[in-house]
Amino acid sequence: MSKLARYLPILAWGRSYDRQTLVSDGVAAGIVTIMLIPQSLAYAMLAGLPPEVGLYASILPILAYAIFGTSRTLAVGPVAVISLMTLAAAGTVAPPGTPEFIAAALVLAFLSGLILVLMGVLKLGFLANLLSHPVVSGFITASGIIIATGQAKSILGIQASGEAMPELLATLTRNIGATNLPTLIIGLASLAFLFWVRKGLKPTLMRLGMAARPADLTAKAGPIAAVVLSTMAVAAFDLEAKGVKVVGEIPQSLPPLTVPLFDLSLWQQLIVPALLLSVIGFVESVSVAQTLAAKRRQRIDPDQELIGLGAANIAASFSGGYPVTGGFARSVVNFDAGAETPAAGAITAVGIAIAALFLTPLLASLPIATLAATIIVAVLSLVDFQTVRTVWRYSRADFAAMAATILITLGFGVEPGVMAGVALSLALLLWRTSRPHAAIVGRVPGTEHFRNVARHTVVTDPAIITIRVDESLTYLNARWLEEYVLEEIAEQPQVRHVILMGSAINAIDASALESLEAINHRLADAGIRLHLSEVKGPVMDRLARSHLLADLTGQVFLSQDNAFSTLLSAPDDAGAMTPREDLWLARGLI
Structure with missing residues (x-):
């Protein structure tokens, strides 16, 4: 059921x-x-x-x-x-x-x-x-x-x-x-009445003692009054004979x-x-x-x-x-x-x-100008x-x-x-996805939090650069990531460790995986180690099925603070967690 x-x-x-x-x-x-x-x-x-x-x-x-x-x-x-x-x-x-x-x-x-x-x-x-x-x-x-x-x-x-x-x-x-002229008079009168109904009828009814909700609902049903009055005017003054177009006969049927x-x-x-x-x-x-x-x-x-x-x-x-x-x-x-x-x-x-x-016979003399006014008042609320x-x-x-x-x-x-x-x-x-927000981050003094160096006063080290990418890595931005990392490295020749902070990365597709592998190899050629931190569980599961973790020149850290502290005090990676150990820890196995 x-x-x-x-x-x-x-x-x-x-x-x-x-x-x-x-x-x-x-x-x-x-x-x-x-x-x-x-x-x-x-x-x-x-x-x-x-x-x-x-x-x-x-x-x-x-x-x-x-x-x-x-x-x-x-x-x-x-x-x-x-x-x-x-x-x-x-x-x-x-x-x-x-x-x-x-x-x-x-x-x-x-x-x-x-x-x-x-x-x-x-x-x-x-x-x-x-x-x-x-x-x-x-x-x-x-x-x-x-x-x-x-x-x-x-x-x-x-x-x-x-x-x-x-x-x-x-x-x-x-x-x-x-x-x-008769059509214009009906049309303008209907417009004026309907606009007043929309804005002024409810306050008027409330001033006369009607409660707020009934007054609001009555105001919303106001267009019926315009239909009735204009139809009566056409019939009473024979305005159809004077060129006022009306709805005409409407079939009475389901x-x-x-x-x-x-x-x-x-x-x-x-x-x-x-x-x-x-x-x-x-x-x-x-x-x-x-x-x-x-x-x-x-x-x-x-x-x-x-x-x-x-x-x-x-x-x-x-x-x-x-x-x-x-x-x-x-x-x-x-x-x-x-x-x-x-x-x-x-x-x-x-x-x-x-x-x-x-009821359709009652609408035969309804002027089209009134319906047009109804449409105009309704659609102008969309503008x-x-x-x-x-x-x-x-x-x-x-x-x-x-x-x-x-x-x-x-x-x-x-x-x-x-x-x-x-x-x-x-x-x-596509434009936004292909150019995601990324930032170089450092540790906020006295905390374990890492923030954008351009926005905050943070602790950094010349030999360590941490890049936080605030977007999933896909084929749309894979090449952009390569260029971004290499540009940052080119501007800081003293860097020996690059940490890719993955706290905002929800997915890494096959194209982005190839780019990460390429970044790993190109940094290795320059004597720089690539590390990962705060990689989400589902992302780590997929990376574990690839060669990236086995070929990674650096380590995988559970937290960014652990990565920064470890590399800051032991540049030779002493005490750093192996990629497989970190994967087990992320799964709660150790």
């Missing part, structure tokens, strides 16, 4: 489910449902899909995640960045809104689901760590700017197109003279059964975008899930999260939806509203299904210039990668931006 629960977390939390938990989940689901209805419609239109597709993507995918996901409060469904990536990817196949475009969106969801499930089964959740946080933050910031700019056309009631800022701004500028098109050439065309979409969606989702889980001292399983999100996307592909992931705003609302288990998501799915069956400033102060290398990701995404579009982000993350990782 425990092994089955590894892949079906519902078996774990479902056993303790009771009436009190149901009430908590039901309240949270009701609030999230109210929030999700306009968001689902808006994000589907952002993705270039009919509005009902957003509702379909918020039913079966949520149920699938409730069964397979591990987060108790993550709210899965359409989100802004994934919607924009879907538009960019499916737009290479067919124009938005066409049957071919919708088919491509289904294939994207299916491929993304397969990729995520496969990664989860193979326990490849760690691969998401290859995307650095500054790069992900930069990509999301740039995407938020593009999305907000793209929605300006709906606020103005004009035509505009383009996946990148230059083209978007050019088409907006060319067509701004055709602005529809999600249809759909089968992703099996077309090998289409799959080949969409596999790379699906992979990028999967990685970005997982990174965004798992970050939210981990943050919320930590607040309740819960934990999530990243590998099982891959399976949960994969199942959600596969469910979307068979129910007329499009790619989904965990949304930040909805998840926070779900958390604040008191959701205790993924059943809250399942109840939300039921609420969306009821809305799709019975984080504070992080840009923080990264600039902290690390110029991370800032360069972040700035490049932002500029490439803004200048060339979402797909080139995310590919550049992945490439820059990997390049930054």
Whole structure:
């Protein structure tokens, strides 16, 4: 049963489910449902899909995640960045809104689901760590700017197109003279109202006597008021006849059964975008899930999260939806509203299904300008210039990668931006790994501690040099280590002993082993002995299977203080431990 629960977390939390938990989940689901209805419609239109597709993507995918996901409060469904990536990817196949475009969106969801499930089964959740946080933050910031700019056309009631800022701004500028005044009034009024709801409604309600939590939840459900008021205004003043574009008729139905098109050439065309979409969606989702889980001292399983999100996307592909992931705003609302288990998501799915069956006729006169305002207010919270400033102060290398990701995404579009982000993350990782931090260390007076000679007043000896490398030794930095050691020796001709301090070395691969052997031989040719200190047990186990310990010109010491004291008082190595004895001692055998 425990092994089955590894892949079906519902078996774990479902056993303790009771009436009190149901009430908590039901309240949270009701609030999230109210929030999700306009968001689902808006994000589907952002993705270039009919509005009902957003509702379909918020039913079966949520149920699938409730069964397979591990987060108790993550709210899965359409989100802004994934919607924009879907538009960019499916737009290479067919124009938005066409049957071919919708088919491509289904294939994207299916491929993304397969990729995520496969990664989860193979326990490849760690691969998401290859995307650095500054790069992900930069990509999301740039995407938020593009999305907000793209929605300006709906606020103005004009035509505009383009996946990148230059083209978007050019088409907006060319067509701004055709602005529809009633649409502009609705759009600006909706924007002003939604911004006020986000910042001012909660304090106002609290001043009127409402408790903090109900006031907060009411404020988060504020977009529904914008939907209701703007829809009533369109119907009352017949604004559709005056050029105000509305959502139009939405089918009253549950999600249809759909089968992703099996077309090998289409799959080949969409596999790379699906992979990028999967990685970005997982990174965004798992970050939210981990943050919320930590607040309740819960934990999530990243590998099982891959399976949960994969199942959600596969469910979307068979129910007329499009790619989904965990949304930040909805998840926070779900958390604040008191959701205790993924059943809250399942109840939300039921609420969306009821809305799709019975409430869609009420949305026919909903102005698209209001949905655009909803998107703009939501995505501007993703634009984080504070992080840009923080990264600039902290690390110029991370800032360069972040700035490049932002500029490439803004200048060339979402797909080139995310590919550049992945490439820059990997390049930054490789650069840092290939040039690890290393220091010459000496003993702090009166202690057994050794610190960097450039930072501390320490005891050293001209005949002894200790090098501490703060990184695992791999093929990426093996040659660098050789050059570093030999450069230090060249600058200090009086050195007779080199101690490589291994307290921060967690692994030594075959290439690094060859470099250590080469260093040992080259130092021996110069009359210098190579010693090792504080080598970790697993690393020593591997070294014991090589020729390095047998050929080592020096000794292996259990501690750096023992190495320094022994060589300082007995340069001829009297009393030093043999490599094999030190290995036995490290294992606790002597």
